[in-house]
Structures are given as C-alpha cells and as structure tokens.
Amino acid sequence: MTSEYEPTTADSSSSSEAIFEDSGSDGAQDLSDVTATPVALSRSNSSSSVSYIDLSKLLLLSDFDFGLGLDQVGDSTKKRFNDMKKLTKDHISRLKLERPSRSTFLSDSINLTVGKNKELSKAQEVFIHRLSKFDQRINANLQSSATEKLFYALAVFTIAVSGFIIGKYPEWFHIFYTGLFCLLMPIRFYTYFKQSFQYYLADLCYYVNLLLVLFIWWFPASPTLFVSVFSLTMGTLSFAVITWRNSLVLHSIEKTTSSFIHIMPPVTMFVIVHELPESLIKQRFPAVASIESWDFVNGILWTSFYYTIWQVTYHYFITIKRKEKIEKGRVTSFSYLKKKNANKAIGRFVNSLPYNWMQITAFTLIQFGYQILTMIFCPIWFKYKHACGAFMCFIFIWASYNGATYYIDVFGKRLDKEVERLKREILELQEKKGKVEEKDLTDINNDKLNVEKVAEIDKDKVTKVD
Structure with a gap:
C-alpha cells in the first residue's frame, strides 16, 4: 500500500x-x-524487522498491516504467510465438514429433549382424551335421553291403564288396543325403513295384528276369522315371547313395541272371550257367541288356511320379488334365523339343503309345525278363564324378566366392556411412555458421549494445527 x-x-x-x-x-x-x-x-526486504506476527490479523484483516509495514515484505515471506493462511483455512473447513461443533451437538440434544417432552405431552393429551371419551360412553350407556325417559313414564302409565281398563271397563279394551296399534305402528314403520329392516314388517306377528284389527272392526261375525285369530294370538304370538326373547324394556320404543305386538293381541282376545258380558259379546262379537266348544281339527284347518295365505304372499313379494335386494344384504326373518341357528341341529339341516327353494320349503314346514304345536293348548285357553288369565300373566312376567335381564346383564356387560377397553388403552399408553423414557435415557447418554468425543477430536485437531 x-x-x-x-x-x-x-x-x-x-x-x-x-x-x-x-x-x-x-x-x-x-x-x-x-x-x-x-x-x-x-x-x-528482510523479515527480521518484523518482531511479532499476529496470525489472527493475517487471517481476518489481511489488508491492514497495523503500522508494521507488512505489505512491503519479500515475496518468499508473503508466500509462506499465504501458505500458512490457506492451510489453516483448509483445516477449519475440514473440521466443520467432518463433524458438527460442540455447540451444534448441544443444540441438537436440547432440540431432541424438547421433542421427546412434546411426545410425552402428546401421549398425556391422548390419554386424557381417551379418558374423557370413556366417561362419555359410560354416561351414554347409563343415562337415557329425555325422549326415552318420557317414553318410560308413558309405558308404565300404559300398563297401569291397561290393568284398570281390564278390571273396570273391559268393553273399552279393544278400543284401547286399536288406539295403541295406530300409534305405535307408524313409529315402527318409520324406524324400520330408516334402518333398512322393512322386510321384517311382513312377518307373521304383524299379519296377526292386522287380522285382529279386521276382526274387531270389520268382521266380528266371522267364526273362521275368530278361530284363526284366537289360535294365532294364543299360540304363535304368545310363545314367541319365549322363543324370540321379547324384552319389556320400558325406556326403549323399539323393544316396547315388539312386546306390544306379541302380548297385547292375546290379552285383547282374553278380554273379548272371558271379560265381556254375554249380552255385549252377542251384540258386539257374534262370532264368539256362536262357538260353544272348541273344535280342534276345525281350528287347525282354518288357521292353516289363513297361515297359508300369509306364507304364500310373503314368499312371493319378499323372497321372489325382492330377491336381488336380499342378495345384496337386506335382512329378512328367514335369513336371520338361518344365520342365528347355523350351529344348531335344525339350522345345520336347513343350511345343508342344496337349493334355496328347498331351504325355504323346509323353513316354512318347520314354522308351520311350530304353529300347530303351540295351538294344542287353545281349547284350554278358550274354555277356562283362569287358566287363560294365568297363561297371560306368565307371558307378561316372562317378557318383564327378559327386560330385567336386559337392564342388568346388558348394561352391566357394556360397562365391563368399556372398563376393559379403558384398561387396554391405559396399558398401551404406559408401555409407550416407558419405551419413550427408555429411549430418552439412551439418547441422552449417546448425546453426552458424542459431545465428549467431539470435544476430544476438536482439541486434538487444534493441537495439531498449533
């Protein structure tokens, strides 16, 4: 310069x-x-005039000589300084490329620890969320909605009113039954169509309820219709409470409706036959007054006639006309029974038949045989009032027992399942937390070792450079 x-x-x-x-x-x-x-x-030109050379100044401020006149040194001295400067820069570059510095390792270790803490915090949040969901599921299982509470109260009131009408005003009971039928059936139709269970509405129990309404309001003078309705209500519908395990669950509209369509028709026939005055029976239901004694064979024939009408209609409109939809997954009572009884002897027999029409025929004959078997007691129920009343009480108690089983066992099992599910979730979270903590300790120890190794390497390389 x-x-x-x-x-x-x-x-x-x-x-x-x-x-x-x-x-x-x-x-x-x-x-x-x-x-x-x-x-x-x-x-x-001699370098002896320079008493001290500051290496850092040469590296950082090479264009400023601090008054020492270094810019006028000889070419050989400049070359040595430049070589030393280049060598030192290359050393530092290699150190940066080979391994991060100690501060980098420390920052990475801190970031790793913070990340692990975030993972633990997230696991705790997941646990709290699952615990909250568990509490919600328990409350949903143990608590009923306002509609269910209201329906429970109305169901209890309806049972009390039914007993009062039977004892005080039996001539109004068939009107009371018709009112409940017109109220509950639209609800059943709506819920079943919404759940794609509409093919269940073609089952025998709904057909018998329809026959009873026809007998009460349009054909009260038809002895054949009366015999068929009495046989079907006191036979198939009453015993279906036992075989189909109908439950009188008062807060559930669905289960209470199912109990209604199986219990109320035989109770209505009991009131018409045994509780109404004879004068009113002759005037209002002449078909009942025209039968002095029960003809068992005649009852089987007429009942089989009405039963055949239902069975043929059912298989034509459901099994044949709706075959494609049933194959796609729509449920019917026939497909449900085949699946439910697949492990039983009768189910294995029906499912072993090679063709579908053979299975349908076998199912129809078995169902018809079940109907004939349940009709054996109809002469007793028609002749003896107290025996028929005791049988009605037995059916009602059985449905109530099934309802109590539902409340105690089903709700209890649901609670047990939720508790077991929560236990599994807690164990999974504990195992995950233990693995994370163990991994954290291992990573921290590894980080310490790496930092120590890097410090030793840096120290050795700095010593070599010096």
Whole structure:
C-alpha cells in the first residue's frame, strides 16, 4: 500500500545512498547537515524487522498491516504467510465438514429433549382424551335421553291403564288396543325403513295384528276369522315371547313395541272371550257367541288356511320379488334365523339343503309345525278363564324378566366392556411412555458421549494445527 505521505521505494533508496556517500568526505559537516535535513523513511526486504506476527490479523484483516509495514515484505515471506493462511483455512473447513461443533451437538440434544417432552405431552393429551371419551360412553350407556325417559313414564302409565281398563271397563279394551296399534305402528314403520329392516314388517306377528284389527272392526261375525285369530294370538304370538326373547324394556320404543305386538293381541282376545258380558259379546262379537266348544281339527284347518295365505304372499313379494335386494344384504326373518341357528341341529339341516327353494320349503314346514304345536293348548285357553288369565300373566312376567335381564346383564356387560377397553388403552399408553423414557435415557447418554468425543477430536485437531 502506498501512502501520499511516504515516498516510494525507489526514491528512498536513492536518497539513502546519496547521504551515506557525502558523509564519508566530511563527517562533522555532514552530520550537522543530516541532523538539520529531514531524512526519508526506508524499508528493508528482510523479515527480521518484523518482531511479532499476529496470525489472527493475517487471517481476518489481511489488508491492514497495523503500522508494521507488512505489505512491503519479500515475496518468499508473503508466500509462506499465504501458505500458512490457506492451510489453516483448509483445516477449519475440514473440521466443520467432518463433524458438527460442540455447540451444534448441544443444540441438537436440547432440540431432541424438547421433542421427546412434546411426545410425552402428546401421549398425556391422548390419554386424557381417551379418558374423557370413556366417561362419555359410560354416561351414554347409563343415562337415557329425555325422549326415552318420557317414553318410560308413558309405558308404565300404559300398563297401569291397561290393568284398570281390564278390571273396570273391559268393553273399552279393544278400543284401547286399536288406539295403541295406530300409534305405535307408524313409529315402527318409520324406524324400520330408516334402518333398512322393512322386510321384517311382513312377518307373521304383524299379519296377526292386522287380522285382529279386521276382526274387531270389520268382521266380528266371522267364526273362521275368530278361530284363526284366537289360535294365532294364543299360540304363535304368545310363545314367541319365549322363543324370540321379547324384552319389556320400558325406556326403549323399539323393544316396547315388539312386546306390544306379541302380548297385547292375546290379552285383547282374553278380554273379548272371558271379560265381556254375554249380552255385549252377542251384540258386539257374534262370532264368539256362536262357538260353544272348541273344535280342534276345525281350528287347525282354518288357521292353516289363513297361515297359508300369509306364507304364500310373503314368499312371493319378499323372497321372489325382492330377491336381488336380499342378495345384496337386506335382512329378512328367514335369513336371520338361518344365520342365528347355523350351529344348531335344525339350522345345520336347513343350511345343508342344496337349493334355496328347498331351504325355504323346509323353513316354512318347520314354522308351520311350530304353529300347530303351540295351538294344542287353545281349547284350554278358550274354555277356562283362569287358566287363560294365568297363561297371560306368565307371558307378561316372562317378557318383564327378559327386560330385567336386559337392564342388568346388558348394561352391566357394556360397562365391563368399556372398563376393559379403558384398561387396554391405559396399558398401551404406559408401555409407550416407558419405551419413550427408555429411549430418552439412551439418547441422552449417546448425546453426552458424542459431545465428549467431539470435544476430544476438536482439541486434538487444534493441537495439531498449533
């Protein structure tokens, strides 16, 4: 670097030579002249004039010589300084590329620990969320909605009103039954169509209820219809409470409706036959008054006639007309019974038949045989009032017992399932947390070892560079 206040190298050297030549001829005069005349500064090519070289200044501020005149050193000295500078830079670059610095490892370790803490916090949040869902499921299973509570109260009230009407105003009971039928059936139709269970509405129990309504309001003078309705209600519908396990669950509209369509028709026939005055029976239901004794064979024939009408209609409109939809997954009582009884002897027999029409025929004959079997007691129920009343009480108690079983066992099993599910979730979270903590300890130890190794490597490399 050339400053405007300093002479160039050529000027300073020529001036120096002239001064020393004049001093040889006249020393005193020359010395005074030298003292009086300003002397120009000179620089040497030797590196011995530099007493100390700051390496950091050479590396960081290479263009500033701090007044030491380093920019005028010789070429060989500059080359050595440049080589040293380049070597040091290469060393530092290799260290950065080979392994991160200690601060980088420490920051990575801190970030890893923070990440693990976030994982633990997330696991705790998941556990709290699952516990909250468990509490919601328990409350949903143990608590009923406002509609169910209201229906429970109405169901209890309906049972009380039914007993009051039977004892005080039996002539109004068939009207009471018809009102309940017109109220509950639209609800059943709506819920079953919504759940894709509409093919169940073609079952025998709904057909018998329809026959009873026809007998009460349109054909009260038909002895054949009365015999068929009495046989079907006291036979198939009553025993279906036992075989189909109808449950009187008062808060459930669905289960209470199922109990209604199986219990109320035989109770209505019991009231018409045994509780109404004879004068009213002759006037209102002449078909009942026309039968003095029960003809068992005649009852089987007429009942079989009405039963055949239902069975043929059912298989034509459901099994044949709706075959494609049934194959796609729509449920019918026939497909349900085949699946339910698949492991029983009768189910294995029906399912073993090679063709579908054979299975349908076998199912129809078995159902018809079940109907004939349940009709055996109809002469007793028709002749003896107290026996028929006791049988009705037995059916009602059986349905109530099934309802109590539902409340105690089903709700209890649901609660047990929820508790077991929560236990499994807690164990899974504990195992996950233990694995995370174990991994954290291992990672922390590994991080410490890595930091120590990096510190040793850095120390060794710095020593070699020095």
